[in-house]
Amino acid sequence: MPAVSFQGVAKTYTGARGTLRALDGVSFDIEEGEFFGLLGPNGAGKTTLISILAGLARATEGRVKVMGHDVREDYAAARRSLGIVPQELVFDPFFSVRETLRIQSGYFGVKRNEAWIDELLQGLGLADKAHANMRQLSGGMKRRVLVAQALVHKPPVIVLDEPTAGVDVELRQTLWQFVAQLNRQGHAVLLTTHYLEEAEALCGRIAMLKQGRVVALDRTATLLAAAQGQMLRFKTDDPLPPELAAQARVTGRMAQVATRDAAGVEAVLARLRTAGVRVEDLEIGRADLEDVFLSIMQGARPGAPAVAGSALEARA
Incomplete structure (x- = not known):
């Protein structure tokens, strides 16, 4: 099941x-x-x-x-x-952290839950905030309480x-x-x-x-295995040549260009040299999940069936 x-x-x-x-x-x-x-x-x-x-x-x-x-x-x-941790920070400002978890336990009819509440507080780094009012917590601490609330009924x-x-x-x-x-x-x-x-x-x-x-x-x-090829990563302060800029993923000074093999890596580097692009911290590695995600999102068509990993090979 x-x-x-x-x-x-x-x-x-x-x-x-x-x-x-x-x-x-x-x-x-x-x-x-x-x-x-x-x-x-x-x-x-x-x-x-x-x-x-x-x-x-x-x-x-x-x-x-x-x-x-x-x-x-x-x-x-x-x-x-179900235990659900939502995106939004939702909390009751009138109770302490421990009281919040006790009340949440009561919603699900869970009695004598103090041992598990203590474990949640300790495991999520909330032990020293157990008696603090929810209004006094930072955003990160409030999110920890949301996680604890989702888990309080196991x-x-x-x-x-x-x-x-x-x-x-x-x-x-x-x-x-x-x-x-x-x-x-x-x-x-x-x-x-x-x-x-x-x-x-x-x-x-x-x-x-x-x-x-x-x-x-x-x-x-x-x-990940279906995303064949190499990923060339480097930093630069110079604009990329138009033909590389069209296929690169640029985040600030970091640029990433996908290539099929070692010959493709050499071709990209040669084009960068010809264009006078100064390169720092050059790395060559395999595609990560972000590369796979972008490839699928750019290639998927509304109404098309779901693809398994092998469908990525045509896009690599």
Whole structure:
């Protein structure tokens, strides 16, 4: 039995400006104990899909199940099986951290939960803030409390919707260590993130959404292995020649150019020398998940079927 099952899920919004198809036939399963990544650009439908999973929105078509429980027909059991960390910082300003977790335990009918609350506080670096009022916490600390709230009833399925957006490195490390431990204990984890290095390091399998459709679904290793070729990375203060600029990914001083083989690397370097481009910190490596993601997003067409890793070979 899958931990989470999406079966032909569609969501249509109708308003004064017309109809918007936010999700269009999304289908995939997440197995028990799996660490699964859901990626896509802004507006791809990730948060809409999670809202349907959480019962905050209703699918226009299709079915969603959590641990075998339909989120509409058996909603109470489905909610108990889920722990969701939302993007937004939502908190009650009238309670301390420990009181917040006690109240959250009560929502799920969990009694005598102090030992697990203590473990959450310790594992998420909140032990010294246990009696602090929620209003006194920094944004990063509030996000840690949101994670603790999602885990306080020990759900078999954990959903992390952009959990590290705008937080410091220490919190990221603390969070991932704790969540990875829970995943090893058998909890299924669904992660959405724009930090693709996190998804590459953590997720065993990944689905990519574009305009409400799944355009890639495969094991992370398979997606990376299919991205054949070399990636030339370097820093420069000079403008790139137009033919290289058209295919390069530039972030500040850092430029990355994909090539098929060693001969391609030599050709790029020769063109840079001819154009008088001064290069620093030159590296040659394989494509990472960000390269794979951009390749799929640029090549995927609305309405096209989902691709596995092998479909990337034509784009490498």
